[in-house]
Amino acid sequence: MSPEDQTPDAVVAEQLGDRLKHVGNVLRASDLARRHGRVSDLIGLVVEATGLQAEVGEICMVNGDRGHPPVPAEVVGFRGARTLLMPLGEMHGIGPATTTRATGTPFRIRVGQDLLGRVIDGLGKPIDGMPRATNGHPRSTNASPPDPLDRPRIDQRVDLGVRALDALVPCGRGQRLGIFAGSGVGKSSLLGMIARSTTADVNVIALVGERGREVKEFVERDLGDALSRSVVVVATSDQPALVRIKAAFTATAIAEHFRDQGNDVMLMMDSVTRFAMAQREVGLAIGEPPATRGYTPSVFAQLPRLLERSGTARTGSITGLYTVLVDGDDMNEPIADAVRSILDGHVVLTRELAHASHYPAIDVLQSVSRLVGEIVSPEVRAAGQAVRQLMASYKEKEDLIAIGAYQGGTDPTVDAAIALRPQLDRFLKQRPDEKSSAAEADELLLDIAARIGEYAGVGPEPAPADPAEQPASAPGGSAAAIPPLPNLA
Ligand SMILES: Nc1ncnc2c1ncn2[C@@H]1O[C@H](COP(=O)(O)OP(=O)(O)O)[C@@H](O)[C@H]1O
Numbered sequence: 001m002s003p004e005d006q007t008p009d010a011v012v013a014e015q016l017g018d019r020l021k022h023v024g025n026v027l028r029a030s031d032l033a034r035r036h037g038r039v040s041d042l043i044g045l046v047v048e049a050t051g052l053q054a055e056v057g058e059i060c061m062v063n064g065d066r067g068h069p070p071v072p073a074e075v076v077g078f079r080g081a082r083t084l085l086m087p088l089g090e091m092h093g094i095g096p097a098t099t100t101r102a103t104g105t106p107f108r109i110r111v112g113q114d115l116l117g118r119v120i121d122g123l124g125k126p127i128d129g130m131p132r133a134t135n136g137h138p139r140s141t142n143a144s145p146p147d148p149l150d151r152p153r154i155d156q157r158v159d160l161g162v163r164a165l166d167a168l169v170p171c172g173r174g175q176r177l178g179i180f181a182g183s184g185v186g187k188s189s190l191l192g193m194i195a196r197s198t199t200a201d202v203n204v205i206a207l208v209g210e211r212g213r214e215v216k217e218f219v220e221r222d223l224g225d226a227l228s229r230s231v232v233v234v235a236t237s238d239q240p241a242l243v244r245i246k247a248a249f250t251a252t253a254i255a256e257h258f259r260d261q262g263n264d265v266m267l268m269m270d271s272v273t274r275f276a277m278a279q280r281e282v283g284l285a286i287g288e289p290p291a292t293r294g295y296t297p298s299v300f301a302q303l304p305r306l307l308e309r310s311g312t313a314r315t316g317s318i319t320g321l322y323t324v325l326v327d328g329d330d331m332n333e334p335i336a337d338a339v340r341s342i343l344d345g346h347v348v349l350t351r352e353l354a355h356a357s358h359y360p361a362i363d364v365l366q367s368v369s370r371l372v373g374e375i376v377s378p379e380v381r382a383a384g385q386a387v388r389q390l391m392a393s394y395k396e397k398e399d400l401i402a403i404g405a406y407q408g409g410t411d412p413t414v415d416a417a418i419a420l421r422p423q424l425d426r427f428l429k430q431r432p433d434e435k436s437s438a439a440e441a442d443e444l445l446l447d448i449a450a451r452i453g454e455y456a457g458v459g460p461e462p463a464p465a466d467p468a469e470q471p472a473s474a475p476g477g478s479a480a481a482i483p484p485l486p487n488l489a
């Protein structure tokens, strides 16, 4: 019977029936038992409660005494019949026998379009002085990565807007790259450059365990006007370990929200090492045994759970850039090792280059993108290989060249490297405010490769004017420094 044929009473009855059915479903799905417990111990960061029935990962409210508001805490484990809770805030007003209440839900944040342009903390609260974003839906910060077979293969490039990366370590849409660097070598500046120039639709940036001062610096100096299409999630080093962990998951959940809307999202996390340290703190507090360098087994279990959530999906994609701290250039440190094995490529920033004012301090020869073959044209790939070869030859003879012991004409590749160095340096160096695109980077790379080709044509006879005698960084540029070639630059 179509609605027009029904009597008004029948319509009302049908609507009422639908309502009742809905209420019935809600009642059936809800957990109506009240679950209370009491605090029995507080050791370090962990609150132990008795009588509490709650699942691991569930949020419980620890009721504050003497006018303190309830403190949310997450179930992180069990010991005997006691539930181990870690507060997601300051532990004010918690005393013996304080009551606790299980909420029945995991930690959730509200995500929606109006998060764009906002700076929030690890728990989703605004810290930019503006009111809470309201038009979103609650979303758990824990989620499973997309099904492996549902993930389209990566075959498109995303512009990072940094020439050295776009040309020599190209990144695919939905690829995950690690950025390995010590402190102060230009990670934040590099992430800011990428956020400003990338062709991705939305940036989600997690700052985990940074010092408070660096946050403002990053938002104002490095990110600048790219903030309007970015969401910044911040948990500074003074925040409880669990909040620092949450910040990483919160940022990932926000990235997933924008991805589900069909966007290409750039998720940047600075740094995964600090995330791992926070997880270690939690693990040790609940009695996990320390394994490699004090990192507990749960750290190595959580890393893939976090990092696998970015990548391609049926709709949209999340390109992931994760920084890893490698102080003292120890690339075999356990976190660096674990992260490198999960991701699809790595970029290494070195202090040596930073000291020489070569910014961004990307060590091209140590950096690889595992998907070059799939995302760039064969010509660009070949040009990249030629440039890498050139740089490797130069590096091999670097010491000799520095002391003037290299004989020009001994090795045509080295001769070409010496002559082309100024042009290559100009190509690789980039000011933070200098925008570029992948197409521009490709063009410049092909140009350099063409000149290498011409040099190879010149050898093996030494060029008329010995290139070794040219100063390595001739002012005025390389074109003038290479007499036998037509001026191409
Ligand atoms: N592209 C660049 N051009 C010039 N200077 C840079 C560039 N990137 C970084 N720097 C310099 O390096 C310093 C440290 O960079 P920053 O990004 O804060 O390092 P990190 O985040 O690794 O601690 C900056 O203050 C700036 O002087």
Ligand SMILES: [Mg+2]
Pocket: 184, 187, 188, 189, 214
């Ligand atoms: Mg920094």
